[in-house]
Amino acid sequence: MQTDELERTLRPSLGDRITSVEAFPDTAGRVRFRREAALDVFRSVHALGFHHLSTVGGIDWVDHREVFYILWSDDTRQYVVLSTDVPASDAHVESATPVWPSANWHERETWELVDITFDHHPDLRHLLTPDGYAFHPLLRSFKLHEPEELEVKARHV
Amino acid sequence: MTTPASAPRLARSATQPESFRADGDLLMAGQPAVPFVEIEALRVKEFIPAAKEALTDLIAEQGQSKLIRPVFNWAGRNSLFPLHWGLACCAIEFAAAFGARWDAERFGVVPRSSPRQCDLMIVNGTVTWKVAHKLITLYEQMPEPKWVIAMGNCATGGGPFRTAYSVVPGVDKLVPVDVYIAGCPPRPEAMLDGILRLETLIRERKE
Ligand code: SF4
Numbered sequence: 001m002q003t004d005e006l007e008r009t010l011r012p013s014l015g016d017r018i019t020s021v022e023a024f025p026d027t028a029g030r031v032r033f034r035r036e037a038a039l040d041v042f043r044s045v046h047a048l049g050f051h052h053l054s055t056v057g058g059i060d061w062v063d064h065r066e067v068f069y070i071l072w073s074d075d076t077r078q079y080v081v082l083s084t085d086v087p088a089s090d091a092h093v094e095s096a097t098p099v100w101p102s103a104n105w106h107e108r109e110t111w112e113l114v115d116i117t118f119d120h121h122p123d124l125r126h127l128l129t130p131d132g133y134a135f136h137p138l139l140r141s142f143k144l145h146e147p148e149e150l151e152v153k154a155r156h157v
Numbered sequence: 158m159t160t161p162a163s164a165p166r167l168a169r170s171a172t173q174p175e176s177f178r179a180d181g182d183l184l185m186a187g188q189p190a191v192p193f194v195e196i197e198a199l200r201v202k203e204f205i206p207a208a209k210e211a212l213t214d215l216i217a218e219q220g221q222s223k224l225i226r227p228v229f230n231w232a233g234r235n236s237l238f239p240l241h242w243g244l245a246c247c248a249i250e251f252a253a254a255f256g257a258r259w260d261a262e263r264f265g266v267v268p269r270s271s272p273r274q275c276d277l278m279i280v281n282g283t284v285t286w287k288v289a290h291k292l293i294t295l296y297e298q299m300p301e302p303k304w305v306i307a308m309g310n311c312a313t314g315g316g317p318f319r320t321a322y323s324v325v326p327g328v329d330k331l332v333p334v335d336v337y338i339a340g341c342p343p344r345p346e347a348m349l350d351g352i353l354r355l356e357t358l359i360r361e362r363k364e
Binding site for chain 2: 126128129130133135137142144
């Protein structure tokens with residue numbers, strides 16, 4: 001599937017809920033969408049045969065944050081990237097778990113490391129860091145701490 | 158102590174037999190030699206009363222600490238059972254030490270899979286804050302007396318990840334550590350050396 005073909009397939013049903021479809025190396029393309037339409041986009045892309053959610057991640061661009069989803073299709077043997085921007089002050093997006101149950105742990109990880117909340121997530125708990133951990137270590141504002149200082153804050157055992 | 162002629166014989170020699178002296182295990186510096194208890198083939202039912210009688214006798218004569226402590230120390234340090242677990246890359250060396258080449262079992266070190274059967278915890282790898290309270294639980298599940306070896310730079314002081322957001326900078330923040338082994342990772346020889354050093358510590362254990 002080529003990028004323009006991807007756009008031709010998605011555009012009629014989604015309209016301006018997707019902002020752009022760009023070429024992206026080694027994938028069918030990158031679909032940028034508005035975060036209000038997240039679930040519609042997930043369902044449409046799932047219907048195209050992208051049944052395997054490879055990863056969910058977040059990027060801190062300082063002025064805003066980006067959530068991306070990498071999907072794989074066994075039919076066309078291709079990846080596709082979905083991505084959306086969320087403002088740093090109000091970083092949340094709809095959870096992808098109704099469409100791809102495997103999003104569960106990926107979203108927990110993104111939530112605790114990049115501080116992006118996933119609405120209607122079934123079980124949004126800490127995955128890699130201890131319960132009550134006060135930091136979001138993959139944010140650019142996070143500084144490496146002196147171990148003692150970190151210990152005081154991290155110690156919720 | 159009375160020994161009926163028909164009953165199995167419990168012989169107690171006032172002098173140390175050569176075998177024990179050569180080993181030197183029960184000889185403590187500055188302490189009188191511990192009398193040797195020779196127990197011949199007994200059935201289980203006979204052994205316990207017989208041993209009890211012999212020990213009661215000896216304790217009355219010697220005082221408890223002088224007799225029991227060296228025997229326990231000797232038994233303890235020759236059968237250290239470490240917990241069979243691995244946290245990170247150091248666990249590979251831990252595993253190698255029990256292979257044919259280094260054969261840690263010749264020191265009586267046998268890894269056990271349940272903390273209830275262990276008296277030694279070898280922390281072989283990076284401890285994160287996430288796993289910290291699991292480690293403490295495992296430690297608390299081990300019966301007394303127990304020892305801890307911090308193996309590798311990570312367990313000793315956080316190692317290369319000392320300032321990372323998730324790593325405990327030294328396992329001595331969580332449990333008391335008896336022996337530290339440096340290295341990233343320490344070779345199996347170093348691990349065995351650490352165990353031998355721990356044996357020296359146990360040999361000198363008093364209370
Ligand atoms: S000390 Fe080195 S080898 Fe051992 S767990 Fe840490 S990083 Fe791995």
